[in-house]
Amino acid sequence: MxxxxxxxxxxxxxxxxxxxxxLRFMRGLPQSRVNALxxxxxxxxxxxxxxxxxESGCGKSTLARCLVRLHDCDSGRIRFEGNDIAELEGANRRQFNRRVQMIFQDPYSSLNPRMRVRQILAEALSVHRMRPKAEIPARIAELLDTVRLPSDAADKFPHEFSGGQRQRIGIARALAVEPEVLVADELVSALDVSVQAQVVNLxxxxxxxxxxxxxxxxxxxRLVxxxxxxxxxxxxxxxxxxxxTERIFSAAAHPYTQALLAAAPEMDPRHRNTKPAARGELPSPLNLPPGCAFNTRCPLATGRCFTERPELRATEYGHMAACHLVDAHAVSA
Ligand SMILES: Nc1ncnc2c1ncn2[C@@H]1O[C@H](COP(=O)(O)OP(=O)(O)O)[C@@H](O)[C@H]1O
Ligand SMILES: [Mg+2]
Structure with a gap:
């Protein structure tokens, strides 16, 4: 198996x-560092x-970039099929780069404006020698069909498409190399709500x-x-x-998740709410508070939350949360 x-x-x-x-340099003070992960x-x-x-600034993009090795992590490791991705070299590294594809929020900046869609896809197909030359036109047609773009899209330039269509071109380009993993960072955040749903359904x-x-x-x-x-x-x-997913949405145990859910916009615009996710501001990642990182904003924090960092542990609903009060929450959630 x-x-x-x-x-x-x-x-x-x-x-x-x-x-x-x-000034810091001249005074011999240590460089400041952001602990993104x-x-x-x-x-x-x-x-x-x-x-x-x-929330923005929590390290999601850094995590996504580490997963595809756009960043190397500084500690710990990421394994793909058991192999440390930082140690992959040569053909193994190229295989990894092919099998794990990132799709970007703004395909416009990642699609060459001077290339027609046909060239963009042909380039992706030839980088990893996915198909013999003679089969490339048929494969391009197939890719456009997979992402539900008309076949005449192949002869157009990126600027001739709407935001949602450009997103489809970005997805087709990623699929050209027959990946197994897609890492999508805020894929549809810049699109209108109706277009968001179409791309997410795709x-x-x-x-x-x-x-x-x-x-x-x-x-x-909502999209998640x-x-x-x-x-x-x-x-x-x-x-x-x-x-x-359903456990997180119906029985969130961490006060931060509960705050995120409470602040999430409703599907029904009449019930939309514009409250911030949690009271107070995200603390600076330059100096994280000791104990639980959420203690500066948590309405339930007690003494222990300011001294001891909570580890992830099972809630009574069978998922994991990093909160000292998790059992109490799980019961009341
Ligand atoms: N290349 C970078 N150089 C310096 N700081 C960075 C860089 N990328 C991200 N950060 C910092 O790391 C933290 C996490 O950022 P990011 O991963 O972009 O979060 P998110 O995607 O959740 O908004 C933030 O404080 C951000 O300012
Ligand atoms: Mg981000």
Whole structure:
């Protein structure tokens, strides 16, 4: 039997040095650093869609970029089929780059404006020598059909398409190399709500038809609920809650997840609410508070939350949350 775990993240950390001021340098003070990822551990299973949610600045994009090796992590490791991706070289590295594809929020900036769609897709097909030259035109037609673009789209330039259509071109380009994993970072955040749903439904269909594994990063919880089998909630570079989507939405155990859900816009515009996700501001990732990172904003924080960092542990509903009060919450949720 094949291992259901495709990708595992083990205590992954990523630190960015900040532009230090000249003054700090002259005084011999240490450089400031941003802890974008702080010990992230979870698994991604073959064929599932994992939603990654959290406020802006929580480390979602950094995580997505580490997954495709656009960043190397500074501590911990990411394994793909058991192999540490930081150690992949040569043909193995090229295979990894082909099998795990990132699709971007703004395809306009990632699609060459001077190339027709046909050239964009042909280029992707030839980089990994996916097809003999003679088969490329048929494969381009097939890819356009897969993402539901008309066949005459091949002769147009990116600027001739709407935002949603450009997103489809970006997806077709990623699919050209027959990946197994798609990492989508805020894929539809810049699109109108009606177009968002179409692109997300396309992704859902591709996921089932092609058996893809999808990592769907978004701050919009409605989209995440619609598309994901499991949800990972991040706060300041840490996973604070993880579990099957319906559990997270019906029995959120972490006060941060509860705040995110309370602030999420309703489908019905009459009930839309514009409250921030949690009271107070996101603390600076330059100096994280000791104990639970959420303690500065948590309405329920007690003494222990200010001294001891909570680890992820099982709630009575069978998913995991990193909160000292998790049992109490699970009962009242
Ligand atoms: N290349 C970078 N250099 C310095 N800091 C960065 C860089 N990328 C991200 N950060 C910082 O890391 C933290 C997490 O950012 P990011 O992963 O983009 O979060 P999200 O996608 O959840 O909004 C933020 O504080 C951000 O400013
Ligand atoms: Mg981001």
């Amino acid at each position: 094949t291992d259901p775990t495709l990708i595992s993240l083990e205590d992954v950390g990523k630190v960015f040095p900040m532009n230090s001021s000249l 702080n010990g992230v551990t979870f698994e991604i299973r073959r064929g599932e869609t994992v939603g990654i949610v959290g 992704l859902l269909r591709l996921q089932t038809e092609l058996g893809l594994t999808v990592v769907f990063v978004a701050h919009d919880l 609920r619609h598309i994901s089998h499991r949800v990972v909630v991040m706060y300041l570079g840490r996973v604070v809650e993880i579990g099957p």
